[in-house]
Amino acid sequence: MKSSFAGNFDEESAIEAAVELYGVDATTAVAHCALDAYVDRRRGGPDHEFWFRIFAHLKGIPLSDSEH
Numbered sequence: 001m002k003s004s005f006a007g008n009f010d011e012e013s014a015i016e017a018a019v020e021l022y023g024v025d026a027t028t029a030v031a032h033c034a035l036d037a038y039v040d041r042r043r044g045g046p047d048h049e050f051w052f053r054i055f056a057h058l059k060g061i062p063l064s065d066s067e068h
Contacts (some may be wrong), residue, residue: 019068027058 004049005006034051056063 001003009050011050011057012032014050015057018054018058027055030058 014030015026018030022029029052034048034055037048037051039043053063055061
């Protein structure tokens with residue numbers, strides 16, 4: 001996925017779409033999107049952050065919005 005989804009979809013819609021499309025494999029599919037963004041050197045940008053937040057949500061990993 002070379003284009004940035006961060007500006008085109010909200011997280012809840014992306015979560016629903018991933019679950020609808022991939023079912024029990026949604027977390028793996030989203031992880032691949034985050035990995036693609038990382039490998040494509042988009043790791044500090046909105047695309048990687050977007051997919052990582054979706055992955056964390058699907059895995060039940062709480063994320064803090066504060067900068068430490």
